Amino acid sequence: MSAEELQNWKGRLTSYLAAEKRILDSQEYQIGQGSAARRNRRAELEQVQNGIRECQQKIGQLQAASSPRGRRIIRLRPF
Known part of the structure; x- marks a missing residue:
């Protein structure tokens, strides 16, 4: 991601x-007459x-991939 x-x-x-x-x-308009x-x-x-949703989804994915939380690795050790 860049x-x-x-x-x-x-x-x-x-x-x-x-x-x-x-x-x-306005969905449709007219310029001039006759x-x-x-x-x-x-x-x-x-x-x-649909394009708006696609952009929002892609932006969210890119931001999640670049955030530190998106890359955190947690190792659990038993007691």
Whole structure:
């Protein structure tokens, strides 16, 4: 695990969260009127939310792997 990889996943999560907000604000919109109008439909909310969960899971795994507790070895000796 590298700090760069963790930052990449955090950046990706930030992008997904921004996309989710835009979708929740308006799924589809139109610019202009009549035959010159352009329509834009955003990505499906479910796909974006799946991406958010994937990023959160990967970030958690990377953080757990880099924490001292994630690497601790405990040896027990009988009395």
